[in-house]
Amino acid sequence: MTNLKKPFLNFREAKSFAHSLQLKSREDWLLYCKSGRRPMKIPASPHLAYKEKGWVSWGEWLGTGIIAPQNRKFRSYKQARQFARSLRLNGVSDWQMFCKSGNRPDDIPSRPNSTYLGQGWISWADWLGTKNVAPQNRVFRDFKKARAFARALKLNAQSDWKEYCKSGSRPTDIPAAPHKVYRNLGWISWGDWLGTSKIATQLIKFKSFREARKLVRSLNLKSINEWKQFCIQQKPKDIPSTPDRTYRNSGWISYKDWLGISN
Template identity: 25%
Template sequence: MPEKFDFLKIKDQKKFEKLPQKEREEIIGEAQEEASLINEIVGENGSKEDYEIITKLAEEEIISKKDIEILKEKYNKKIDDILNSQLTVENIETFADNALTQITSFVDDVLSQYQKYHNNKFAVIDHAEQENQALAFFGLPDIPNILQSIIEVKEKIDNLKAYIGINIAKNNIVITPPDNNKKINAGDGQGIEQKRMFPRFLTLLYILKYDFDISPNEAPAIIGIVTPDMVRQTTYMRMEIPVLNRVVYLCDEEGNVSYIFDVAKIEEQNLTLNEIDIYTKIQKNLLISRHPGIGIRIKQTNIWRNNITSALREPISEASLLKNARQISEFRRGKGEFLSFEEFQCEVISLYSGEKDVRKWYCQERRNHPNWQANPYRKYKDKGWEGWSELVGKENRLKKDFLTYTDLKTEVKALYPGKGQVKPWYNSEQKKHSNWPSAPEKTYKNKDWNGWPELVNKENSLKKEFLTFEDFQNEIKNLYPGNGGMERWYHLERKNHSNWPADPYKKYKDKGWEGWSELVGKNRFKKI
């Protein structure tokens, strides 16, 4: 091993200069390698003291620089293991608490190791500052932020638990009743073995909220009942998820499978959810086997969460069941996992099939895109979202720029043929004019709209100025020939008088009207 030199000392400098060229090169090479390793270990944020400590430890052979590098790798791997731990149906209730405990223990371990290197030179430094220095020394991530992310996950789970406690509707039926009416036998008096509980319902709510951005309020759930003589003493529940076109049946009690059905395919079989509710497991299994793609049966395994997610997101198929768990870090869910609105819109437009119902198409297509939001109108509110039509570049008929009422009236009058009812003609003609509203009576309400006749300057029979009853009766008496049916004569003659009402008995009710005969001074009944 080459001799070490302190180049700050003149004596060592002269001694070094007398060495053979090859030996000098070895010493220089080792010094450069050592400096590079120290830089790598300490990192960009390392202090002068950190450099001195590592150098001194290495010189005193207390620990090699390579050992410190190994420790850095070990600590970073350990924190990665904690942060990448999987939230599952088995651990959801203790998941965040376990992570907090592990992180706290980890920081204590790192601090203890760092203190050894510093020979306990922390007498005047508070504990938090000691931790910060230790974490920086080993190049570890920002622990306070990690702790905050763990606390946030814990709060998310606690909020969902609270929701379950007060917001789930109850139905007075046994959902997924026992096959063959299985009942508890009398037994040997030892009691019923306590079944393990898996918080599947809580996990499903978590999946929907944080994998699909679907709030519990958007997925109505009901729970059924159990009867005292049933072996299973925990009810099945049913959750509808309209956004995904799915319905889920699950039970938290050990030994009970979960079911997911495609609602559209259930309807194709002329079945209702109320009917599926009371299907036994055997009946549900038969339905699935006879109609591939209608539903799937999911057993409890260590990848239950992943299989549930897959069956919600992708077309239902036995092949969609996963063999291995997908890695999902709850503590590293990026705030920007989803696309920006511009990127999102570009993707959607490039894939849009041209269907009239954009939202229906989107809900189907979204299953193929984990970075598409379940509710884009919420995610991209104030970030570019205008509506489903605008998302794919279609014209939104609800947001057209229509003519002013005056301009519309001018155009309509110029095109109206002059006969026939105005409204039916307008509805037919409007299809040729994108700037004519389909319901002008609504568009121009409070904006000069008076009625369909006025739109083309026709007389509005509903707004005619009719004669007073006295003047009306005098005109009738003067014109009536005195013979023939009075009512028939009136309707023929009325065509010549715009101020005669079509139904005088209504118009002049309580204003002098007594009858057709009395109108011309006749009396239908002979006086005795």
């Protein structure tokens, strides 16, 4: 006895039948096929039976309009990002809530970080247009331009800079930690950065112990108090105010020796 294989309906007729079932997903279709109600002229695997004969997607087969992610055509990265920024969302959680709301257009991906990877994607902050860009992705002004900006603020110390950064007025292309960002790109000191000419103690080049002591002894100071007053009023930059620390391992004996006091 010959086993004749009955032909299936053509794609359009079969699809029309599938639409009439009002199923919502491929899983629903599989359950329907298992129920035993599927006509013989309708294939259980339409994606195989109608391959290159009209098949597009399960969403198109069932009439749900749902298209598998890999088959969707999304807007270009710049166009999609422009749309995302227009929503004025504040973070990833807001974006996820928006996607769940049902208001997301079909040509805007719910996971842009995957869809546009290698096609322009930078960060969620860039996608949403927020200022919270991950440090490694920030683009700062070059050192000279950033320093000119910092000097224009006329701040007096590193502590003033920190307070300024906390105020929220700092532009995003000016780093809060310039000593780290510009470490090998021009950074000298906080005094240089702020334009105060102040140099951190560890960066000052002092006279040698003998040269410094010779100068100090020539002042004929009689006590440590007189030395402190001298430091406040007239001390040269290349003479340390705390010689006992600076010259601890390079000749220091005592303040009497430093000042040249015999008794």
